[in-house]
Amino acid sequence: MAAGISTLASGGGGELLTGPAIDAFKDAVNAMSVPEVSLPFFFMPVFILMLVGYRQWTKPLVAGALLVVFCVGYFGSMLIDRDYLAILVKPDNVPITIMLLSVSGCLWLAFRQAALNDAKTKAGLPITDEAADTKVLVWPDLVYTELICIVIASAALLIWSIGLPAPLESPANPAGPPNPSKAPWYFLGLQEMLVYFDPWMAGVILPGMIVSGLICMPYFDTNPKGNGYYTLAERKFGITVWLFGFLILWVVLIVFGTFLRGPNWNFFGPYEYWDSHLQVPLTNINLSDYFWNGKELIGFGMNKALPANAMVRELPGILFVAFWVLLLPPMLARTVMRKRFATMGAARFYIMAIHLVVMGLLPVKMVLRWLLTLKYFVYLPEYNLNL
Amino acid sequence: MSQLIRSVLDSIFASQAWNSIFRHGIPRDRRTRVMAVMSNLFLHLHPVAVRKSGIRLSFTWCMGGLTFFLFLAEAITGVLLMFYYRPVPEYAFSDIIALRSHVTLGVLREIHRWGAHAMIIAIWLHMMRVFLTGSYKPPREFNWGVGVILLVVTMLLSFTGYLLPWDQLAIWAITVGSNMGKATPFFGMQGPFTDMVMLPGGVPLVTTKSDAAYILLAGTSVGENALMRFYVLHCIALPLAAATLIAVHFWRIRKDGGISGPL
Numbered sequence: 001m002a003a004g005i006s007t008l009a010s011g012g013g014g015e016l017l018t019g020p021a022i023d024a025f026k027d028a029v030n031a032m033s034v035p036e037v038s039l040p041f042f043f044m045p046v047f048i049l050m051l052v053g054y055r056q057w058t059k060p061l062v063a064g065a066l067l068v069v070f071c072v073g074y075f076g077s078m079l080i081d082r083d084y085l086a087i088l089v090k091p092d093n094v095p096i097t098i099m100l101l102s103v104s105g106c107l108w109l110a111f112r113q114a115a116l117n118d119a120k121t122k123a124g125l126p127i128t129d130e131a132a133d134t135k136v137l138v139w140p141d142l143v144y145t146e147l148i149c150i151v152i153a154s155a156a157l158l159i160w161s162i163g164l165p166a167p168l169e170s171p172a173n174p175a176g177p178p179n180p181s182k183a184p185w186y187f188l189g190l191q192e193m194l195v196y197f198d199p200w201m202a203g204v205i206l207p208g209m210i211v212s213g214l215i216c217m218p219y220f221d222t223n224p225k226g227n228g229y230y231t232l233a234e235r236k237f238g239i240t241v242w243l244f245g246f247l248i249l250w251v252v253l254i255v256f257g258t259f260l261r262g263p264n265w266n267f268f269g270p271y272e273y274w275d276s277h278l279q280v281p282l283t284n285i286n287l288s289d290y291f292w293n294g295k296e297l298i299g300f301g302m303n304k305a306l307p308a309n310a311m312v313r314e315l316p317g318i319l320f321v322a323f324w325v326l327l328l329p330p331m332l333a334r335t336v337m338r339k340r341f342a343t344m345g346a347a348r349f350y351i352m353a354i355h356l357v358v359m360g361l362l363p364v365k366m367v368l369r370w371l372l373t374l375k376y377f378v379y380l381p382e383y384n385l386n387l
Numbered sequence: 388m389s390q391l392i393r394s395v396l397d398s399i400f401a402s403q404a405w406n407s408i409f410r411h412g413i414p415r416d417r418r419t420r421v422m423a424v425m426s427n428l429f430l431h432l433h434p435v436a437v438r439k440s441g442i443r444l445s446f447t448w449c450m451g452g453l454t455f456f457l458f459l460a461e462a463i464t465g466v467l468l469m470f471y472y473r474p475v476p477e478y479a480f481s482d483i484i485a486l487r488s489h490v491t492l493g494v495l496r497e498i499h500r501w502g503a504h505a506m507i508i509a510i511w512l513h514m515m516r517v518f519l520t521g522s523y524k525p526p527r528e529f530n531w532g533v534g535v536i537l538l539v540v541t542m543l544l545s546f547t548g549y550l551l552p553w554d555q556l557a558i559w560a561i562t563v564g565s566n567m568g569k570a571t572p573f574f575g576m577q578g579p580f581t582d583m584v585m586l587p588g589g590v591p592l593v594t595t596k597s598d599a600a601y602i603l604l605a606g607t608s609v610g611e612n613a614l615m616r617f618y619v620l621h622c623i624a625l626p627l628a629a630a631t632l633i634a635v636h637f638w639r640i641r642k643d644g645g646i647s648g649p650l
């Protein structure tokens with residue numbers, strides 16, 4: 001990281017392409033990339049369009065054009081900005097580029113086949129043809145495919161390894177943390193969640209519930225359709241929830257955490273210089289402040305000193321969390337998810353619902369942070385319990 | 388010339404040694420092809436015949452297989468790296484430097500490191516394809532669960548390996564990660580409710596020297612004990628766990644009726 005930072009410290013300059021139009025473009029992109037703009041107004045619409053328009057964008061020509069646009073923006077930006085270039089070519093960031101490209105490519109493969117399969121189903125045709133249903137011998141059909149895959153994978157790994165030296169920085173110095181200190185990239189979704197939650201949530205409860213939720217998922221999904229073939233039409237709900245978790249709450253947060261978080265975990269646009277002296281004043285306000293002191297903060301409500309008793313002070317937040325985690329699931333069971341509740345049975349339904357509402361807590365907290373600079377629903381430092 | 392090669396090959400195929408290893412002829416017809424798969428421990432992971440739809444590259448993307456390939460590549464390069472690496476702060480960093488300059492085929496560490504990153508990507512993509520084909524649905528629910536544990540083990544393998552070069556990148560990345568342990572509810576010094584965990588008589592049970600982070604690091608910060616602990620986890624415990632789980636995973640694929648397909 002030290003090497004990366006020293007390149008960054010050059011503060012840009014020396015780009016191949018410069019000019020006022022490019023500067024204006026960079027400023028616009030920087031301004032739009034902050035999470036409160038890019039998540040609701042870019043990533044979410046793209047995500048929804050991906051699901052709604054899967055018949056259109058997966059057509060080879062359209063998908064190819066999208067790939068070109070993506071590559072021009074993603075790699076072309078290296079020509080117009082040194083800071084961007086430095087981040088993108090940092091050795092441990094290279095896998096992220098590979099991940100983004102391969103996730104996109106695989107999404108295309110999946111949605112393309114889903115579109116074709118769903119069209120067949122709609123026309124009343126079977127998804128497989130005779131040819132696909134016949135059995136073939138493992139030797140030679142499968143064994144040879146595997147051999148070819150092994151050769152290609154070995155070659156790719158060797159080329160990657162010869163071309164890109166593994167990073168090694170200065171020897172470990174327990175007294176000198178780099179700024180920013182970052183976990184390995186595949187955990188940066190979790191580190192990015194630290195912006196919104198304390199470590200006990202972002203580092204323990206949420207990852208724990210990601211794992212337990214994944215393990216339990218086959219028992220949550222009682223939809224018998226879509227077993228063994230690509231489809232979207234027959235599994236809209238399941239696929240939307242899962243991909244929202246994987247693409248938005250995991251992959252996009254990794255991109256934020258690795259590419260766009262600089263010193264002191266401040267947010268920097270893709271074409272911005274990582275200024276380590278930048279001070280961003282924190283004006284985060286707790287729910288209890290809003291509740292007891294709303295008059296001063298937002299112009300309506302009470303105007304009281306915070307109650308001395310912590311439990312009384314935090315009562316609104318505690319009630320909100322209790323409502324969200326304990327009351328919302330039974331409300332769902334009685335309203336929009338009534339059918340699901342009936343097929344799943346109470347125990348199974350509530351385990352699923354708890355996972356869903358806790359997952360939902362993250363976007364809710366994000367939106368409230370952006371709109372109200374809300375810090376905590378519940379602020380009980382006496383118990384190290386801040387949520 | 389070709390006459391000569393033919394006769395050499397024929398005598399090899401007719402020899403006692405060859406026939407003791409491969410108990411069938413060249414896999415050229417149906418019988419010998421079936422035998423080739425059945426009489427080989429490794430190929431025998433597969434059934435003899437599979438449905439064409441299941442092995443289409445567009446269906447599996449070969450991602451499970453690629454993950455397995457990368458696991459093997461990591462195991463082999465990992466053993467080679469162990470010849471040159473000593474997990475103590477005095478030597479760890481310089482051993483890594485020496486690897487590049489003194490060891491023939493100086494890309495050993497590169498293969499191991501980029502292979503690890505590639506394995507993470509491959510396992511995510513494998514999970515995504517299993518999800519998007521609905522292959523976790525009955526009867527494969529359990530194998531999906533085995534897969535999730537494999538995912539955790541794979542990420543932990545990468546995480547523990549990240550510390551071993553003992554450079555700034557390593558110790559601070561692991562510090563960020565293991566600081567989370569300090570925040571574990573009930574068991575971490577800075578976590579909620581930890582004050583409530585006490586022995587009768589009010590003796591606190593969780594202290595800086597017994598909390599979750601301490602158990603992970605064998606110390607209050609990332610130091611030489613943590614290096615040794617991560618090394619043993621990385622080279623022995625976690626690979627054994629992964630290998631065992633992969634065996635279960637593969638066995639269950641067959642028991643669950645092979646790769647899924649439309650009914």
Ligand code: HEM
Pocket residue numbers: 447449450451452454455458510513514517522523527530531532533534535537538541633636640645646647648
């Ligand atoms: C070290 C990690 C893993 C290895 C080596 C591995 C390997 C494989 C292989 C070779 C297959 C055969 C089909 C294919 O290639 O797609 C497979 C199938 C499967 N894997 Fe994995 N896998 C791993 C991790 C996972 C994970 C993380 C999950 C899910 C969370 C998972 C769930 C499954 C399921 C349910 C099947 C059966 C799919 C079907 O029948 O279509 N595996 N695995």
